[in-house]
Amino acid sequence: MPDFSFDRLRRFPDVEADNLFAVDASDRLILDEAAGVLAEAGSGEVVVIEDRYGALTLGAAALAGARGIRVHQDVLSGELALTLNAADAGLADSYRSLILGEELLTNARVVLIQLPRSLAALDEFADAIRRFAAPDVVVIAGGRIKHMTPTMNAVLRQHFGELQVSSARQKSRVLRAAAPTASATQPTVSTWPNSVEHADLGLTICAHGAAFAGATVDIGTRYLLEFLDRMKTDARSAIDLGCGTGVLAATLARRRPALRVTATDQSAAAVASARATMVANALADRVTVVRDDALQSQPDASAELIVLNPPFHIGSSVHAGIALKLFEDAGRVLQPGGELWSVWNTHLGYRPALTRLVGPTHQVGRNAKFTVTVSTGR
Incomplete structure (x- = not known):
C-alpha cells in the first residue's frame, strides 16, 4: 500500500495559510461512510466530484484500494493540488481528471461528493449522475453541517428515489442517495446551462x-x-x-x-x-x-x-x-x-x-x- 497520510496533503498552488486546510472531518466521514460500497466497486466504477485538494480521491485509492477513479473538480487550483498530492503519495496512476458529463459518470457505481455551497451546482451534479451512472449507483455526499441546508435533501430527492441522512460527527454529516429516478417527465439531456x-x-x-x-x-x-x-x-x-x-x-x-x-x-x-x-x-x-x-x-x-x-x-x-x-x-x-x-x-x-x-x-x-x-x- 502506498505511504499515505491526510496530514501530508497540501493546498498548493492554492492559497495556503495557518487557518486554511487541505482536509477536514467531512472528507474522513465521507470515506468512512463509503467504505462498504468502495470495497465492492470494481476498477473504473468510482467517481469523485468536488474533491478540494485530493483527500477523497487519494483516500479512496490508498485506504480502499480503488483504481481507475474518475475525478471532476471545478476549480483548477484544486485539480493541480491533487496532481501534486498524488505524486507525493505515489498514487498518480490511480485516477484521471475529466469534465462533468458522460465520460466522467458512465457506469459509475460509487460517487463521492464534497457538497457544493450552490444548490444549482448540486442539481447539475445530481442530474448528470441520474442520466449516466449505473442503475445501482450509490452517492455519498458530505459536508460541514454549518454549510448544509435541508434544501440539499430536496434537490437530491428530485433525482434519486432513496435518501438517507447520517448522524453528525465532528460537525459534519453525509447524505446517501441511491435509486436514480427515470420517468417520462424528467429530461434525458442536460438542461444546463x-x-x-x-x-x-x-x-x-x-x-x-x-x-x-x-x-x-x-x-x-x-x-x-x-x-x-x-x-x-x-x-x-x-x-x-x-x-x-x-x-x-x-x-x-x-x-x-x-x-x-x-x-x-x-x-x-x-x-x-x-x-x-x-x-x-x-x-x-x-x-x-x-x-x-x-x-x-x-x-x-x-x-x-x-x-x-x-x-x-x-x-x-x-x-x-x-x-x-x-x-x-x-x-x-x-x-x-x-x-x-x-x-x-x-x-x-x-x-x-x-x-x-x-x-x-x-x-x-x-x-x-x-x-x-x-x-x-x-
Whole structure:
C-alpha cells in the first residue's frame, strides 16, 4: 500500500495559510461512510466530484484500494493540488481528471461528493449522475453541517428515489442517495446551462450550476460596467480576469469592436458558462475563453488592459489571499502603463495592496458598498 497520510496533503498552488486546510472531518466521514460500497466497486466504477485538494480521491485509492477513479473538480487550483498530492503519495496512476458529463459518470457505481455551497451546482451534479451512472449507483455526499441546508435533501430527492441522512460527527454529516429516478417527465439531456436575457445590457447570460451569481449580474460587476468607456481607450487587447459567466468580457467586446478580449477563470463551470455566453451573443470569434490559475498561462508584461471583480472568499472561508494572488499576477502580466480596473467591497481596503502589487492606484468611483480603482502598471 502506498505511504499515505491526510496530514501530508497540501493546498498548493492554492492559497495556503495557518487557518486554511487541505482536509477536514467531512472528507474522513465521507470515506468512512463509503467504505462498504468502495470495497465492492470494481476498477473504473468510482467517481469523485468536488474533491478540494485530493483527500477523497487519494483516500479512496490508498485506504480502499480503488483504481481507475474518475475525478471532476471545478476549480483548477484544486485539480493541480491533487496532481501534486498524488505524486507525493505515489498514487498518480490511480485516477484521471475529466469534465462533468458522460465520460466522467458512465457506469459509475460509487460517487463521492464534497457538497457544493450552490444548490444549482448540486442539481447539475445530481442530474448528470441520474442520466449516466449505473442503475445501482450509490452517492455519498458530505459536508460541514454549518454549510448544509435541508434544501440539499430536496434537490437530491428530485433525482434519486432513496435518501438517507447520517448522524453528525465532528460537525459534519453525509447524505446517501441511491435509486436514480427515470420517468417520462424528467429530461434525458442536460438542461444546463441556464440562460437569461438582460435587456438593459443587451446580453444573454448563460450559466452552469457552479458559476458564481448564476445567470444574474452581481452588483459589483454591474457597478464596474459603468466605467467601461473610460478604460484605457487606446488598448487593442484586454483580459477579463476571473471572468465568471463572461459579462465584462462580452460587454467590452460589444462596445469596442476593435478590442481583442481574453476571458479567464479557474472554474470549469465559469469557463463553460462564459463560452456559452459568447456563443449566445455572437461573440465567440472575438472573445477567447481559457481556464487558468490566475494568469499563469499569460506572459509577463503582455496585457494592456485587465478588468477584475475579485472574490473575497476561498471556498467557504472569507480570506483576502485569493484577491492578493490575482493582484500579484495582474501586476506581472500588465504592461508598463497598462491599466488594471478593479471593483471591490470598500471595507476590504485593497488600495494599498494594489499599489504594492500592481502600481500607482487611484479611486475612480465609490458607492454605498463598492469602490472602483484603476492601477497603472509599472
